[in-house]
Amino acid sequence: MTSAARSAPVVPTATYRLQLQPGFPFAAAADAVPYLASLGVSHLHLSPVLEAVPGSSHGYDVTDHARVREELGGEEGLRALAATAREHGLGLVVDIVPNHMAMAPRHNHALWEVLREGPGSPYARWFDVDWEAGGGQLLVPVLGGPVGEVLGDLRVDGDVLRYHDHMFPLRAGTEGLPLPELLDAQWYRPVWWRLARTELNYRRFFSISELIGVRVEDPEVFDATHGTILRLLREGVIDGLRIDHPDGLADPDGYLARLHEASGGRWTVVEKILAAEERLPDSWPVAGTTGYDALRRIDGLFTDPAGAAELVELYRAFAAPQTDRGGDWAATERRAAYGVLPHELAAELDRLTRAAVRACAASPDPALRDRAPWALRTALEELLVRMEVYRPYASGDAADVVTAEAAAEARGAFTVPEEAGAVDVVRGLLLGRDPHPAAVELRTRFAQTSSALRAKAVEDTAFYRYVPLPAANEVGGDPGLLGVTPEDFHAYCARVQRDRPLTGTVLSTHDTKRSADVRAALAVLTECPGRWAELLDQVTHTEERVPDGQTAWAAWQTVFGLGPADPERVRDALLKHVREAGMYTSWTEQEPPYEEAVAAFLAEGPCGAPGERVAALRESLEPHIRANVLGAALVHLTMPGVPDVYQGTEGEYRALVDPDNRRPVAFPPAAPGPKDAVTAAALRLRRRRPDAFGAKAGHRPLPAEGPTAAHLLAFTRSEETITAVTRLSLRLAEAGGWADTRLPLPPGTWADTLAPEREFTGTVAAADLFARLPVALLERVG
Known part of the structure; x- marks a missing residue:
């Protein structure tokens, strides 16, 4: 069968996330299609495609729901991408943003009309504004200082009010008024940006005043903001949806029910962050979440709980933080909320x-x-x-x-x-x-x-204050619960297969603070906390300009996880770290002397000569890092659910917090390695045997036997495939290796997908199974 003869399945077997931006538009995505099709995914997962603020690198600042973004190639470009994808057997899943739009009147026509006509505008119902609280005016926090200090920067240009790059419409008949009177006569009130914290009278996305909340609970607003996306669904241009931040909506239940009906029940996942044992509401008509609940459990498999507990105590001794300022998770979390x-x-x-x-x-x-x-x-x-x-x-x-x-x-x-x-x-x-x-x-x-x-x-706060193992501080994570047992992981998989078998699963996303490969490296430190403490003792000197213990600990772990230090990337990530933590500096109350001290510390320590010792430790642990990287990847790609592969992560991918993790990647990669091979093998196996991984598939643990059986995690999918990975390989090496540990296989002959000439039957010795790599993916043959 030729690639052109294939058609994409309605429900994905695996998706591949692409971060669209002006530097990587639809045409560039189309160029990558042949490679991505060969990789084995069934769908491209696109970041938001509707019109956004010009130059936006992410697209979540939507300005017009009726148009596909021109900077990406417009609707014509999207259709061309869809056609190219179809020719190669791929479909499209699109990220949509129902909760908010850009607070940018010059680009947001609906908002422009509200500012011009006030609560009487037909668009007033779109936005969640408390007009009474604002004295009948919508607060617009854009001024660089109190209005009296910047009045000279405001000017009237016809029927428009200008302030630097900002433009606002004037209420009809007010153009000739003196400026102070003119401002009072508008349906909006331009104010110093600092007033947003206490005076804002519109709902926004979290604390980001540049994103204004949208009332999609209103049927008319829903229709207007979803019309284009629903049309593209009906016309077969796109196949499925990822829903950004449904928790911000007035009625997520009602919204998802309306969307399910309007979309004809298309495959849909929601960006829902679940607490440790929280369940997605049964009534939600969606396939499941975007997968942060899976991420937490996969990472936990490769974290040693005993070593993690020791690492926590070492961190407390090193950083000496107060209990509620980073020394204890529960207290830190509560203080941050207060x-x-x-x-x-x-x-x-x-x-x-x-x-x-x-x-x-x-x-x-x-x-x-x-x-x-x-x-x-x-x-x-x-x-x-x-x-x-x-x-x-x-x-x-x-x-x-x-x-x-x-x-x-x-x-x-x-x-x-x-x-x-x-x-x-x-x-x-x-x-x-x-x-x-x-x-x-x-x-x-x-x-x-x-x-x-x-x-x-x-x-955005506590995760940056409590940092004994930053790898655990991911969206949906719980730094107070380090490590997941194989039994708990299998129980989770059984529940997913029973309740939400087509839910999304992820390891890296555009929102993860560290990519999966960085976290995999950091997890190895839970197997050698003593060696980490010894290293810090060697590289840390009291006479050095160390800004504070928590930041120093986080910085040293950052360069360990990232590998050979890239000073600029590390500096940017740590600057964001200390501002988010908000203990010594912040985004709105910056302390230049402190931030300069952090930069100097990084240059002289983690990114300087002492960082070479960190690199040496990492190099000595490289086989165990590789075992974690490959193990996490293979588990993710073969466990219940629909895996989403973030751009570039099919191969080695080390990234820090955004925008570092949104950098363009090369297609195909320049130098494929073992992770590329494992990823492609798993994805192609899913494509060959969709029923073994689909809605009616099975998941059964395969227990190993022998003295080091706890280090071998294995499971079968529908008795057709077997996943086997090495856990805590450093501890395994310290215990003397696999010895006579064995894995009893289900009846039949099983071929190694990475080396088809290798076949196994009956019971296989772990040492033989993992002779080539610390992971194995077997397929029933004959």
Whole structure:
């Protein structure tokens, strides 16, 4: 069968993520299609394709849902890419952004009309604006200083107000007014950017004021913002969807139900971050998540829990942080939430408080009266910081996440016991089903604020403060639970195959703080924490300019994970690290002396001569790093679910936090290595035997026998393929190797997909199975 005769399956067997940007448009993606088809994936997974802010390197700042992005080649370019993909048997999955748009009026026509016509605009229903809180004006935080100091930089140009590169429409009839009066007469209020923290009156993406929330719960807004994507689905240009940040929506349940119906039930995954044992709501009509829950468990397989615990103690001794500032995970997480909520999310907390006041006033229950706004605010704050999942959902029981235990703790924040009753009032409103608009608004705002707080406090703050093993600090990760047992991993796989067999799985994405290969290297340190401590003792000297212990520890691990130090990349990643941590500098309150000290430390230490010792340690551990890299890759590609391969990660790929991980990659890679071979073998096997990995497939653990059996993880998919990988290979070497450890195979003859001349039957010695590589992928033959 020729490649042109093949047609892409409706449901992916594996996807390949491409980061589109002006420097890598649709035409460049089309050029890569022959290589990607030969790799074995079934679909290209494209980053957002709709019109975005000019020059955007990611596309999540959408400006026009009706048009495919011209900088990428427009709809014609997308159709050409789809046609080329079809010729090679591939389909397209597209990332869509329902939660927000760019707060860029000059590019966002809908927003421009709202600023020009105010709440009477037909587009006003698109955006989540609290007009009353802004005195009838939408706050636009773009000025470089208080308006009185920058008034001279504002100028009227016809019916447009200009401020440097910013443009705003003028309300009809106001063009001739003196500038101060003209500003007061608009439906918007340009203000100093710092006022966004406390005065903002529109919903945004987390704390990013440049992204304004969209009300897709409104059917008219849904139709307008999804029309083009749904048309492309109907016309066969695209096959499936990835949904960005559904947790920000007012009603994720309703949105996903509407999308499922409108798309005809196309394969769809959601970017949903699940806590340790949290489940995706059963009622959601989606294939599953984008796969961070799988990432956490795969990484955990290659982490030694005992060594990780020792590493934590060494970190505490080295960095000597206070318990709630990086020395203990739970305390650090809680402190970060307390810091973020009244600071970065102050405007959101204020709006939520106003909603609580209105809900109490509207309730017929006298028990809700006479509650001071400050008490309601405190109750909300105390309940929010105790949320252990991102948010409650209409399809679930809010009492499961806004728990009685959390309420009991929250009451302790009040010095006057009688005032603590505000906690029960707020919790009652959150758990209730009162249909009054004020109560509905409170429940909605609480859920949206909760998801923003969880993201900002955990992912963007605490993950940068508590760093004994940075590899564990990934989206959806839990640094307080290091390591996953094979039994727990197999139980997870069984649940996935039973409940969501077509869910997405990932190891690296455009959002991971370190690529899978960097994390695989760092995981080896849990097998030799003593050697790591000894190295730090050698390279760290008290007379050196070390900014602080936590940053120093993170920096040394960064250069170990990345390999031969690239000073510029390390510096950029560490600068982002210290600003996100927010302990000595931040994005909005930068401390140049501290940041300069960090840069000097990096140049003289991790990126200087002492870094050569780190490189030497890494080189000595290279076989064990390779075992982790290949093992994680093979498990990811053959476990239940639909694997997503991030661009470039089919081969060796070492990247740090964005934008480092969004750099263009070469197709095909210049020098393929063992990981390329393992990836291609697994993907091609999935394509040859789709039923062995699909919705009705099986997953069964294959236990090894012998003295080092714990280091061999194996499973069969539908009794047709076998995955076998080496775990904790350094510990295995210290134990003397495989000795007479064996793996009993299911009946039949099994061929090595990487070396088909090698066949096995019965029971195979681990030493023979892993004679060529620390992993093996077998296929039933004959």
